[in-house]
Amino acid sequence: xxxxxxxxxxxxxxxxxxxxxxxxxxxxxxxxxxxxxxxxxxxxxxxxxxxxxxxxxxxxxxxxxxxxxxxxxxxxxxxxxxxxxxxxxxxxxxxxxxxxxxxxxxxxxxxxxxxxxxxxxxxxxxxxxxxxxxxxxxxxxxxxxxxxxxxxxxxxxxxxxxxxxxxxxxxxxxxxxxxxxxxxxxxxxxxxxxxxxxxxxxxxxxxxxxxxxxxxxxxxxxxxxxxxxxxxxxxxxxxxxxxxxxxxxxxxxxxxxxxxxxxxxxxxxxxxxxxxxxxxxxxxxxxxxxxxxxxxxxxxx
Amino acid sequence: xxxxxxxxxxxxxxxxxxxxxxxxxxxxxxxxxxxxxxxxxxxxxxxxxxxxxxxxxxxxxxxxxxxxxxxxxxxxxxxxxxxxxxxxxxxxxxxxxxxxxxxxxxxxxxxxxxxxxxxxxxxxxxxxxxxxxxxxxxxxxxxxxxxxxxxxxxxxxxxxxxxxxxxxxxxxxxxxxxxxxxxxxxxxxxxxxxxxxxxxxxxxxxxxxxxxxxxxxxxxxxxxxxxxxxxxxxxxxxxxxxxxxxxxxxxxxxxxxxxxxxxxxxxxxxxxxxxxxxxxxxxxxxxxxxxxxxxxxxxxxxxxxxxxxxxxxxxxxxxxxxxxxxxxxxxxxxxxxxxxxxx
Numbered sequence: 037x038x039x040x041x042x043x044x045x046x047x048x049x050x051x052x053x054x055x056x057x058x059x060x061x062x063x064x065x066x067x068x069x070x071x072x073x074x075x076x077x078x079x080x081x082x083x084x085x086x087x088x089x090x091x092x093x094x095x096x097x098x099x100x101x102x103x104x105x106x107x108x109x110x111x112x113x114x115x116x117x118x119x120x121x122x123x124x125x126x127x128x129x130x131x132x133x134x135x136x137x138x139x140x141x142x143x144x145x146x147x148x149x150x151x152x153x154x155x156x157x158x159x160x161x162x163x164x165x166x167x168x169x170x171x172x173x174x175x176x177x178x179x180x181x182x183x184x185x186x187x188x189x190x191x192x193x194x195x196x197x198x199x200x201x202x203x204x205x206x207x208x209x210x211x212x213x214x215x216x217x218x219x220x221x222x223x224x225x226x227x228x229x230x231x232x233x234x235x236x237x238x239x240x241x242x243x244x245x246x247x248x249x250x251x252x253x254x255x256x257x258x259x260x261x262x263x264x265x266x267x268x269x270x271x272x273x274x275x276x277x278x279x280x281x282x283x284x285x286x287x288x289x290x291x292x293x294x295x296x297x298x299x300x301x302x303x304x305x306x307x308x309x310x311x312x313x314x315x316x317x318x319x320x321x322x323x324x325x326x327x328x329x330x331x332x333x334x335x336x337x
Numbered sequence: 338x339x340x341x342x343x344x345x346x347x348x349x350x351x352x353x354x355x356x357x358x359x360x361x362x363x364x365x366x367x368x369x370x371x372x373x374x375x376x377x378x379x380x381x382x383x384x385x386x387x388x389x390x391x392x393x394x395x396x397x398x399x400x401x402x403x404x405x406x407x408x409x410x411x412x413x414x415x416x417x418x419x420x421x422x423x424x425x426x427x428x429x430x431x432x433x434x435x436x437x438x439x440x441x442x443x444x445x446x447x448x449x450x451x452x453x454x455x456x457x458x459x460x461x462x463x464x465x466x467x468x469x470x471x472x473x474x475x476x477x478x479x480x481x482x483x484x485x486x487x488x489x490x491x492x493x494x495x496x497x498x499x500x501x502x503x504x505x506x507x508x509x510x511x512x513x514x515x516x517x518x519x520x521x522x523x524x525x526x527x528x529x530x531x532x533x534x535x536x537x538x539x540x541x542x543x544x545x546x547x548x549x550x551x552x553x554x555x556x557x558x559x560x561x562x563x564x565x566x567x568x569x570x571x572x573x574x575x576x577x578x579x580x581x582x583x584x585x586x587x588x589x590x591x592x593x594x595x596x597x598x599x600x601x602x603x604x605x606x607x608x609x610x611x612x613x614x615x616x617x618x619x620x621x622x623x624x625x626x627x628x629x630x631x632x633x634x635x636x637x638x639x640x641x642x643x644x645x646x647x648x649x650x651x652x653x654x655x656x657x658x659x660x661x662x663x664x665x666x667x668x669x670x671x672x673x674x675x676x677x678x679x680x
Contacts, residue, residue, distance in 0.1 A: 073473055076477075077659075113663070117663075117666055117667055121667055121668055121669075121673070122668060123666050123667055123668045124666055124668070126418050126473070127617060127662065127665065127666035128663055128666035130418075130420070130613055130617070130662060130666075131659055131660075131661075131662035131663030131664075131665070131666055132659070132663065133610075133659075134610060134613065134614055134655070134658055134659035134662050135656060135659025135660060135662070135663060136659070137607075137610065137655050137659065138652055138653070138654070138655030138656030138657070138658060138659045139366075139656050139659070141650070141652035141655055142366075142370075142650050142652040142653045142655065142656050143370075145650045145652075146370045146372075146650055147370075249652075253481070254477055254478065254480075254481045257473070257474055257477040257478065258478075260473075260474055261474045261478075264471070264474070301489050301493065303485040303486065303488050303489035303492075304485070304486075304489065306485040307481070307482040307485045307486065310478040310479075310481045310482045311478075311482060313474070313478050314464070314470070314474075314475060314478045314479070314482075317470050317471075317474055317475070318464055318468040318470050318475075319468075
């Protein structure tokens with residue numbers, strides 16, 4: 037019994053990482069007024085490139101940083117189009133998601149010469165800090181919790197956070213106070229995408245240890261749902277990420293458990309994270325309010 | 338019917354620029370990956386449009402993605418980002434197989450696709466209207482649920498007892514006649530063109546279409562003008578569902594040789610996503626969608642030839658599509674380019 041609890045807890049904490057990192061990033065980006073629905077693609081591409089960086093350098097940590105770097109580049113692309121060119125916020129995100137499907141499906145056979153799937157060798161994976169017979173805990177779990185807390189503190193307790201929120205709530209007023217709206221929006225977007233990139237690389241070089249063209253599996257969108265669930269609050273995104281991570285982990289576990297499969301088809305359990313996301317989003321909408329200028333391009337008069 | 342030529346010219350040029358950017362960036366990535374971009378693209382376009390057979394394959398590849406593009410396009414015209422076409426295609430295909438096996442005719446299969454499309458798209462529609470659920474999140478979640486549910490049905494409920502690689506097939510009496518012998522092109526292509534023309538008619542020449550477009554253009558103005566935006570949302574989803582449902586149905590009824598769903602749903606997977614790109618490049622306009630659908634069909638049909646002749650993984654075209662969509666998102670692409678050129 038205790039074993040099951042420990043293993044479930046560890047599993048949920050692990051599955052939480054990409055969701056929380058992406059949600060926290062999305063919170064900052066949207067607090068500054070930039071909507072990005074391209075996180076799904078960022079997760080996928082950074083998982084792919086993260087694995088490559090890890091295998092080239094022999095260091096999973098460089099793999100993680102490399103993933104974050106890819107996220108950063110994609111964030112800069114999104115920020116450039118939405119903030120500086122005043123483009124639509126949704127379409128470039130859709131584009132990045134489609135691009136990622138192509139890059140990873142093309143890249144796996146082109147780079148590793150295998151069809152559809154690449155297993156990252158264990159010596160290129162992050163070493164766990166706690167090992168139990170019921171699962172092991174990655175240091176990235178602690179990093180994720182720290183990032184969520186730190187981001188919360190910056191966002192709500194520092195002048196920097198105040199400015200970020202100001203450009204998302206009332207860019208005109210912020211502009212009048214001499215705040216460079218575009219710069220803050222751009223940097224917030226890049227920050228969000230960088231965190232998602234870190235989360236994506238975590239999937240390939242730490243948690244799942246594999247690269248497939250469906251690796252992100254909707255987690256970018258679950259993270260967005262979690263962001264809404266959190267009310268654009270990093271600490272609540274941490275809590276929500278744990279809940280979503282629990283169902284995510286549960287479905288991964290059931291898919292590989294023959295005992296359970298005899299009772300219920302694995303496909304049904306696999307729908308759980310998505311069903312839970314839908315139910316939670318449908319249940320809490322109406323009680324939360326996005327930042328006022330969220331998704332609206334700001335043009336100086 | 339008056340056509341505004343000038344209003345068309347700029348979006349047309351911008352879409353063409355986006356396509357060129359996609360092809361160039363794709364070429365750069367190819368070169369970096371150690372392939373010859375020239376060889377790859379020559380093989381691709383030669384395979385797609387270099388022969389009558391190539392054209393037939395291009396048009397058959399365009400058939401489902403024109404339909405899924407209409408799903409996104411109708412949504413976009415109503416101010417919705419409906420990316421649920423993907424999941425709807427699966428159920429359209431499954432319903433068409435089931436109904437044609439009960440009654441062996443084309444109409445029954447199409448009806449199956451339509452009903453499945455309406456039923457599945459009703460979920461995000463009502464979630465949006467009743468609970469205010471953002472359709473981007475809901476349709477993606479539904480796509481994934483559809484994937485697993487459809488996989489279950491395909492594997493457990495309608496497997497082919499004689500061939501483990503596919504499901505039971507659409508009976509011969511419910512298959513679309515082939516237009517060109519030996520190719521995959523059937524009269525199902527006509528269904529997608531007709532669907533696009535009907536969509537055009539509905540959107541620009543009926544009261545309902547007017548209401549949909551006004552809601553998309555400015556919700557507050559729509560409300561002021563006595564238009565119920567909720568009604569527009571529901572109609573937009575249901576019309577969109579019909580299109581994607583038809584995409585699934587025509588795919589199993591009109592694409593030789595299998596007339597079934599193949600293993601891992603490989604032959605019905607990805608059309609919903611392709612449709613998004615097709616619609617955006619076609620500027621979410623049904624007539625534009627016909628042409629951009631044929632262009633994307635070209636990429637898909639030529640990809641196989643490219644893989645065989647240049648050894649480039651055919652997924653490369655998906656990458657090009659992604660770059661094109663990102664480029665489409667750049668506002669005033671033409672003006673931007675002019676400014677750069679003038680410098």
